[in-house]
Amino acid sequence: MESCPSVKNILLLDSEGNRVAVKYYSDDWQTNSSKEAFEKSVFTKTQKTNARAEAEIAMFENNIVVYKFAQDLHFFVTGGDDENELIVATVLQGFFDAVGLLLRGNMDKKEALENLDLILLCLDEIVDGGIILETDANVIAGKVAAHSIDSGAPLSEQTISQALATAREHLTRSLLNLELASPASGFQVGFCSQREH
């Protein structure tokens, strides 16, 4: 109980229970077959439930699993059985919404597979080794998508659209910083990015 809130795994499965992207953070499942067995049991026991409007929850082998579906994508987040259910649910919501943002609302398997790199980066930004990094979907999606190009690269190497993207990124970043930090330091960051241009 004194431990930090933690997540044991995050699963993104399709409507037949096949993996789209999964990430395990706990040693509870050592082999791929035990992982697949867990996924199968979670999938079969949840597939009939209606977890589209609100996230649902179930218990599996001393774990709590919070899940939510969108079209043919099934999102799951697992935590230990003494974990605060609402924390696990927050992680799920962050993941779910961030994927929604990254796929621009087209939440289906085809779109997800085509943007698998984004989804993998998204998983990487939410949880690191079981410890929650970030739960705000906008921040997660921002971290994943915003930096398509190295801002340190000379502008001449960038196309116009890339340059625009870079500018937009800087803007959002300074806005983000404004939100997070005090107004004073926010200005400073904003000023710096302008100078870079």
Place this chain on the structure above:
Amino acid sequence: MAQFVKKDDDRDEEAEYSPFLGIEKGAVLQDARVFNDPQLDSRRCSQVITKLLYLLNQGETFTKVEATEVFFAVTKLFQSKDIGLRRMVYLIIKELSPSSDEVIIVTSSLMKDMNSKTDVYRANAIRVLCRITDGTLLTQIERYLKQAIVDKNPVVASAALVSGIHLLQTNPEIVKRWSNEVQEAVQSRAALVQFHALALLHQIRQNDRLAVSKLVTSLTRGTVRSPLAQCLLIRYASQVIRESSMNNQSGDRPFYDYLEGCLRHKAEMVIFEAARAITELNGVTSRELTPAITVLQLFLSSSKPVLRFAAVRTLNKVAMTHPMAVTNCNIDMESLISDQNRSIATLAITSLLKTGNESGVDRLMKQITNFMSDIADEFKIVVVDAIRSLCLKFPLKYRSLMNFLSNILREEGGFEYKKAIVDSIVILIRDIPDAKESGLLHLCEFIEDCEFTYLSTQILHFLGVEGPKTSDPSKYIRYIYNRVILENATVRASAVSTLAKFGAMVDSLKPRIFILLRRCLYDNDDEVRDRATLYLNTLGGDGSVVETEKDVKDFLFGSLDIPLVNLETSLKNYEPTEEHFDISSVPKEVKSQPLAEKKSAGKKPTALGAPPAAPTSTVDAYEKLLSSIPEFSTFGQLFKSSAPVELTEAETEYAVNVVKHIFDKHVVFQYNCTNTIPEQLLENVVVVVDASEAEEFAEVATKPLKALPYDTPGQTFVAFEKPEGVPAVGRFSNVLKFIVKEVDPSTGEAEEDGVEDEYQLEDSEIVAADYMLKVGVSNFRNAWESLGPDFERIDEYGLGPRESLSEAVNAVVNLLGMQPCEGTEVVAANSRSHSCLLSGVYIGNVKVLVRLSFGVDSSKEVAMKLAVRSEDESVSDAIHEIVAN
């Protein structure tokens, strides 16, 4: 994978757009060559990495060679300035988890990124580097990590802090040096940085209670920005509460006000965490509980399933300890019985069953009946367990509850579920006398159509024990004999046993039972035939001499008090001779766990004049050794051999330990000696024992050791006579005497002349525990009941101040030398009282059971109540004397 592809083939065109259709490891590894191109195509490289990650994610594994190849190729990609590609590079490096010699290749690139101007690089490079690094590398980058912790960019700071949490497991001494920086980060304005810093700081200081307490005190007064950090703080605060309550019993609970304040936080996560923390406080009062229960009750009617689940699960736990506090929520709970989410519904029902009052039972059962049909077996088992405890709580309601159980017993269900129901009915029959007849009939009906052999045999056995004691035993015979006609061999055999039990107990049924048993003589299974023949013989159904009534009952109802493993070994060793196999010679002591229940009835008849049977399997060797020595062969059977006790310090010239062999009238000390000096040969080795402090012992024999060469252990023995059956105690001082002869190390030959010498050994002792055998019982309660209160002795003792309760329990268990039963030797952490169950066999083959109740007060004074039951009054007193001394 193949299946996955095939399915896609069959489906319509839309699905075939999958970018990974027909993907193959070999081809992707080929593609990875683009990483080596002089002109990097970052888009293409990203795609290939994605494919590699996809394969890994699907459970594909790379061989060592493949992984190394990919890793080296990937390192080339650090040349590209494309952020997207770089991020994929970070990901794949983490997935490949390179070995330490490979890590060196990327270290410099990652360190460069760690100090780059681009924050994304920095944060990610820190995480990657910390993931793959080892201790030596860590000292190199430590400086940068410390800077990163206090970096003004929250993402970078969080990355460093989270990496610190992971590194603390492997390199604690390094991470502990960062506490100043971490302390600073706790004050950060960025919400998540504060959360991660708090987690790391607490882990660094977790063994320093005072520091944790100070940390919590300062933060509960300050500002905590993110709900996650707030949850963390609640956990730490309740830890402080738990630890402080161990020291001071009275007074106000610290931080309770803080927890209560968190119930009004705006984030549900925090409200719930606080409510849960309050319900889990040690010895929480109902006044403290009320505000927490109130917010949980509000959650019960939330539209979010997760919130309802969290609340009902917590309330369910509270219901176990404070049922009254939860009754206010009963109306909300009842509406949850029909919840879409079956986990929530089940938790609601079980809570209701725990808190419900007697008058509400019938209504509740009606609601549950509708609910049972559409939930999974695992939930049903939970409900069955809850109903069983409800029934034990309200015995008057057994009728409706028993009906419910029998109804669900008839419905479809798996083995575990049926077993739970049968177990529940059996427990109810045992504990509620009124329920016996109806319960037995329900079980009879169940075995008429039962597909589980295990359950049938269990029920038949139970029927055999309980059936004959009912008002009309004959009505069960039909059900039992039907089994003989209809079932498989295993069930038939146990049905035969059950019939025999009826025959033995109910005289009026005997003739009819004989007829049925004789029919079984023609069964086509030999086990069934054998049993039928055996029972006909013992019950006198074939006109032969009938054994005494008592023996028959002992045989039929007494349980086997010998571990089956031991019996098996003994039977294997038995060689057919004139002498019959004597079951009493089978060792009874259990090494690992108690297997057989010891019933006094099962053993008494055989104990007549028979020597106490007791040796463990290692003791078998001792027994052989001792009986091969003519001086000791007349001592009878060995009762117990102690574990070796060292009589010398480690690494002295001569190593000696002693094993105490206890016989009925004798004690033999076996001294195991080892000579550790290569230049010496010892001859005529004896131990001279001074028994002046052991009045009841008289030396009768000594067996010297002729020669003790270097590094070859040898034994010398000394035997004492003592009063028969009396647990005499005493202290013995020992001196090792011998003749030393010098040995030439080059030839190994000893000189002719030796010198007499002696060597002082430590004292040995015979204590009361030496007369006690560790013999477990499987069901302590039954064994306790069956011994009866005739020779029960109860007294209370003060044990004085003790280090801890578990230390006191261990001390008493070791003093008595008895076998702890049912895991009761383990004391729960922080508990203030404990009961411990012990069993053993005392010299003279007297079974002894002990119930110990311990209590500890705030000054660590331990008090103990000792209740002893045994087959002999004097033994019960003797146990008390052991403790009293």
